[in-house]
Every structure is written in structure tokens, then in C-alpha cells.
Amino acid sequence: MDQINKLVRKNILDLVSYSCARDEYTGTQGTFLDANESPYGDLNRYPDPRQHLLKSLWAKEKDIDAEQVFVGNGSDEVIDLLFRVFCEPGKDKVIAFTPGYGMYRVSAAINNVELIELPLGDDFELLVDEVLPFFTDPAIKLMFVCSPNNPTGNCMDAEVLEELVQRFQGIVVVDEAYIDFCPDKTKTSWIDKYPNLVVTQTMSKAWGLAAARIGFALSNPSIVGLLNKVKPPYNVSTPNQEQAIQTLLDKHQVVNNIRQILDERAALVKQLEALDVVLQIFPSDTNFLLVRFKDAEAIYQALISKSVIVRNRNILVSGCLRISIGTKLEQEKLITVLKRITNEEGIIY
Numbered sequence: 375m376d377q378i379n380k381l382v383r384k385n386i387l388d389l390v391s392y393s394c395a396r397d398e399y400t401g402t403q404g405t406f407l408d409a410n411e412s413p414y415g416d417l418n419r420y421p422d423p424r425q426h427l428l429k430s431l432w433a434k435e436k437d438i439d440a441e442q443v444f445v446g447n448g449s450d451e452v453i454d455l456l457f458r459v460f461c462e463p464g465k466d467k468v469i470a471f472t473p474g475y476g477m478y479r480v481s482a483a484i485n486n487v488e489l490i491e492l493p494l495g496d497d498f499e500l501l502v503d504e505v506l507p508f509f510t511d512p513a514i515k516l517m518f519v520c521s522p523n524n525p526t527g528n529c530m531d532a533e534v535l536e537e538l539v540q541r542f543q544g545i546v547v548v549d550e551a552y553i554d555f556c557p558d559k560t561k562t563s564w565i566d567k568y569p570n571l572v573v574t575q576t577m578s579k580a581w582g583l584a585a586a587r588i589g590f591a592l593s594n595p596s597i598v599g600l601l602n603k604v605k606p607p608y609n610v611s612t613p614n615q616e617q618a619i620q621t622l623l624d625k626h627q628v629v630n631n632i633r634q635i636l637d638e639r640a641a642l643v644k645q646l647e648a649l650d651v652v653l654q655i656f657p658s659d660t661n662f663l664l665v666r667f668k669d670a671e672a673i674y675q676a677l678i679s680k681s682v683i684v685r686n687r688n689i690l691v692s693g694c695l696r697i698s699i700g701t702k703l704e705q706e707k708l709i710t711v712l713k714r715i716t717n718e719e720g721i722i723y
């Protein structure tokens with residue numbers, strides 16, 4: 375772990391984190407007069423700052439140890455905390471890949487950390503030769519690899535990714551926000567092997583809890599401890615923890631929903647393939663499709679005018695819109711509108 379500590383900002387290593395009332399007395403029974411809470415109401419008590427039950431359930435679900443789990447207010451909070459732990463503002467740098475998830479860039483900018491954006495290949499794969507030359511720069515502390523990737527939908531090749539984890543001198547963050555749609559491809563089993571690996575996951579996608587803001591960092595207990603040190607004391611509210619726990623305890627519905635989403639994804643591919651305005655549908659391991667259209671901007675605007683909202687990714691991937699998988703009814707609406715706004719020559723009305 376000495377190697378990891380060398381990557382941590384000195385002020386964070388030296389930090390004595392805030393000790394809140396629920397850290398100092400962890401019992402659940404008693405007359406609580408220690409946290410300046412109101413004695414009245416249903417939400418009057420502070421939440422469990424260490425989210426014990428939620429951590430143990432997620433650990434069980436993902437076949438890892440509870441000490442390897444950090445809970446964030448969404449995985450976006452985890453991303454920001456990783457910057458704060460490892461990157462000295464104005465000095466350190468991070469690597470991310472393009473096209474990729476936009477928050478790495480935003481978090482880098484907020485933390486005044488230089489972002490080196492490296493291109494993915496023609497099939498959105500990692501290009502080892504583009505990456506390795508940067509590994510000699512000791513200022514590069516983090517490398518974000520999104521797998522499955524947003525907005526392209528593909529997983530990164532496991533062998534290539536493992537080579538990068540082995541050779542990078544900093545922390546590799548594998549963002550697995552969409553992993554529950556392709557659970558075989560998770561890299562959580564690497565956590566025991568590679569101390570410089572952090573896997574981030576979320577309950578916002580397959581688990582259907584985007585509103586509850588529950589994200590995870592899965593890593594060795596040292597990195598989990600560093601994230602705990604810098605997080606706000608009560609970063610996940612009690613109602614949100616309870617909802618996440620309930621969902622994990624009764625995951626039958628989530629399992630069904632995932633199956634349904636995968637079926638609807640296959641159906642949507644078929645329906646889109648039949649349309650002349652669709653040029654290309656990229657393979658997806660996620661709950662969205664990246665689709666290249668004949669005139670993406672016009673299609674995007676025409677869809678909006680009919681109250682069908684997809685994500686315009688034309689700037690990131692030329693000619694492309696990103697379409698989330700919806701219910702059967704929502705997809706019928708999308709296809710009906712797409713047919714109505716285009717004619718056989720692909721002209722948009």
C-alpha cells in the first residue's frame with residue numbers, strides 16, 4: 375500500500391477527518407442527545423454515515439468483501455472524490471478516453487486538473503500504443519476507463535485493460551455504471567489482485583434508482599478508507615439508503631426489468647434496422663443504443679418537436695444519437711414518430 379500512499383495528496387494523507395456523532399457512538403439504542411437533532415419527526419435522525427447494511431448487501435451481491443465497498447451519492451460523487459484524494463490541483467493530470475462519459479472532464483475542470491483525452495479506435499476500442507507513452511509521466515494520477523462505455527455501448531477488451539492496469543503507475547478507475555446489463559464482464563474479481571484498481575458502479579441504471587443517488591467505489595480497503603476520509607460525513611440520506619437496501623433485499627423485480635430491457639433492446643435494433651434513415655447501429659452491452667442517422671441533427675430536432683427526447687451525441691460521434699431503451703410503448707412511439715418524420719428517401723418533414 376506504500377505505492378498507493380505515494381499517489382495520495384499529502385494534505386489528504388495528513389487529514390484528520392471529521393468525526394461525527396454517529397462515528398463516535400455507533401450503538402442504535404439509547405437516548406440520543408449527542409447530534410443536535412430534533413427529537414420530533416420521522417426523518418429527524420442523521421443517517422448511518424458508513425452505510426453498513428447497504429455495503430454488506432452490495433458486497434454480497436458483487437461477491438466481494440464489505441471493506442472493499444465505498445458508497446457515494448451517485449457514482450458522480452465517487453469520481454469527484456477520487457480527484458480530491460489523488461490529484462493536486464494545478465499540478466497533476468488524468469487520462470480519459472474519447473468518446474466517453476462527460477463527467478470526467480467536468481470533475482477534472484472543477485478540481486483544476488489537466489485532462490488528457492485519448493482517442494478510442496474505430497470500433498471504440500482501447501489503443502494501447504496511444505496510451506503507453508503517457509505512462510512515463512508521474513503527474514498522471516488517474517486513468518478513467520468506462521466499460522461498458524457511454525456513449526458507445528461497448529465493453530473494453532479484458533486483456534488490453536488488464537495490461538493497462540498492470541503497467542500504469544497510477545490508479546485505474548473502471549467505470550462499470552452499465553455492468554448489470556453484462557455482468558460477466560465485471561472486473562470486480564481483479565480488486566484483490568491489483569491495488570491500483572478502483573471499480574465504480576451505480577444503482578442508477580439497471581437497479582432503477584437514479585433518483586436515490588447511490589453509487590459505489592469497489593477497491594482495496596486502503597483506497598476505500600481514503601474515500602471515507604474525504605467524503606461529507608452523511609453523504610447518503612436515510613430514505614435513499616433504505617430504498618437501496620429494500621431493492622437489494624427484493625431484487626426479483628430488478629432481474630425481470632433487466633431481462634425486459636435486453637429484450638426491448640433486441641426488438642429496437644430490428645425496428646431501427648428497417649428504417650432507411652438509420653445508417654448504423656453500434657453493438658451495445660448497455661441499456662442504450664448509439665445509432666448513426668442520415669441527418670442526425672434534423673432527426674433530433676424533429677423528434678423533439680414530437681416530444682420524443684433522445685440524446686444528441688453528434689458532436690462526440692459524428693451523425694449519432696443515443697437512445698435509451700424504454701418500455702415497449704415508448705419504443706413504439708419512437709418508431710412511429712421516426713417513420714412519420716421521414717420518407718423513403720430519408721427526407722425529414
Ligand SMILES: Cc1ncc(COP(=O)(O)O)c(C=O)c1O
Pocket residue numbers: 447448449450451475520523524549551552575576577578584587588589
Ligand atoms: C458511465 C457513467 N458513469 C457514471 C454515471 C453517473 O452515475 P450516477 O447516477 O451513479 O452518478 C453515468 C450516468 O449517466 C454514466 O453514464
